[in-house]
Amino acid sequence: MRIVTDVGRCVGAGQCALTEPRVFDQSEEDGTVVLLTDRAEGDVLENVHEAVDLCPSQALSLEDD
Template sequence: MKIKADTGRCIGAGMCVLTLPQVFDQSEDDGTVVVLDAEPSADVAPAVNRAVQLCPSGALSVEE
């Protein structure tokens, strides 16, 4: 699993950070998504998928 984040599309809602703070953060400059772990372990895959679904701007995606 590899997480992709389109920071140009991100609106800084922070749903990803609220869902999985060990994988996602927000930039101090503009609040856009920062991926802390682009290839997280399989045990957090359900939470990663949930964060992708919750992203209101569709800035997050996952490659298997």
């Protein structure tokens, strides 16, 4: 699956980075999401699904490859 972020929608809540730090980080400048990789599989994908669900601004989504 491909991970898609919309930095314009991101409010910097950090739920994604807390849920899966191997994929998500936060900008030191404004706290918005920084994508460390745009692909996920296995247990990482499971956590990415959770991060997508937890995102309060709906700035994260998944697309099929």
